[in-house]
Amino acid sequence: MTAYVSIEGVARRYGPTTIFQDVWFGIARGEFVCLVGHSGCGKTTILNILAGLEAPDDGAVIVDGQAISGPSLDRAVVFQGHALMPWMTAAGNVAFAISCRHRDWSRAACDAAAREALKRVGLDHAADRKPAELSGGMKQRVGIARALAINPKMLLMDEPFSALDALTRGALQDEVARLVSETAQTGFMITHDVDEAILLADRILLMSNGPEARIAEVVVNTLPKPRTRANLHHMPGYHALRDHILDFLIARSRAFKADAPPADWSARAVPAVSPALSPSPLAAE
Template sequence: MTSHFLEIQGLKKSYPGRGKDPEVTIFEHANFNIEKGEFVCVIGHSGCGKSTILNILAGLDEATEGVVIMNGREVSGPSLDRGVVFQNYSLLPWRTTLQNITFAVQARWPAWNKEQVIAHSQKYLELVGLKNAMNRKPSELSGGMRQRVSIARAFATQPQLLLMDEPFGALDALTRGVIQEELIKIWSESKQTVFMITHDVDEAILLSDRILLMSNGPKAQIAESVEVTIPRPRKRTDIIHHPDYYNIRNHLVDFLVNRSKDYAKEQTEVDPNRQPVTVNLLKKREIA
């Protein structure tokens, strides 16, 4: 068996029921791998445990069963090797934009001197186009700018794995589009491995190499792994003309609207080591 950069094996999260109630299983049998440099998105309805999986990967939550292995080592607890971009930005409001980044850079490289820390932090602020706002407090920034700072903070620590929990969920559509393209730019330069949660089908197609589809909870499962066969570099305005775009999009929407609800019930006997079904719509199209 080849070893992967990140292996998730038999992950399950459940909460004990109250009194005589049976325990509540949020998700189970979650098995998947992520390769180095891959951009993977997870899509699923609310309550299927997407955020819980991300928090387990971040080390902020604990799985009931199963293990997460990164670089051949089991993950336990939070680490600077796994950077997180939270949905609500989570900037420290009493620090300026620059200080929010130096905070992370200092934690990452404690031996660096002040000039090094500031120079490195400014470089990443520049990358997200916020060099002029470096002395402003987060409360003086718009939502989009705050999320840019948060992304800069995560990239500045150069984690091996970047976890993003619906990073654009709270932004308006126009801002979202701009930041998505910035994210693609930074990502293509750094070749970061990214695991991202989203609700937005188009966002997932634009950004990711692979999209994991989760069925509805309780007892949610990771059903399919859809490969995004549209070549990079991608642009928001161009990808909609690609012949695969609507195939992929329809497949995702069909899953979310029609199949995700009953998916878990249909799987009566599940092999606990089952990997999600790989779906490659390019191949399908050729066969058809």
């Protein structure tokens, strides 16, 4: 499997402090990868580097065989705080993105495409409202519609649901799971929420605590698709998977030391486990 995106040895340092370094992973076409870890391990920085918004202090990001030098329309970002322009309507925000992708489209064509994109996230009725007149969940839907409207090769999401209440978050998670599987969207998402990661991700990257954070483990999610929040916790293997990730977040994320890693660990080939298939020794006590 050749990776569409390949992150090769990236690092971020602030003065003498290394937040993370020697981070290597790839994302295949059509694959959805989640990055899970505690605050302060540099998750958002990794996403920004992947988006091209920040440059790494070391290493490079290779997309389609080319090292990236900046942001691109091929990698759409859904920002943590929706980042809608408050002076534009919902449709205006999406149309702005579309007009950037399709420079030759007329205003009317962009507007029509924007309304179509809003329809896909169930917001056609609110197209003419300003962000201030939308609820938090609706705003984030517009943000997702804006990202999907430009048909990106890859979708980058930075804790997109963290500011939402539990009910809204659940509904949006199901919706994103549907949208992603419908279009086989390649995606990379940062999250704190273990269930969210299990619902959406094909692979879950577990990051140790910063500073000196590394990708400590890769968890392969073998639970069958389509997954919804309603059926997820009934799937065989779900609990083993969940326990494995929770155990990591509670204990192993702190215990992992980059200068004395486990014997089978190497930065370029982080060990992958599939706890849902064969419960790992750690989770099966």
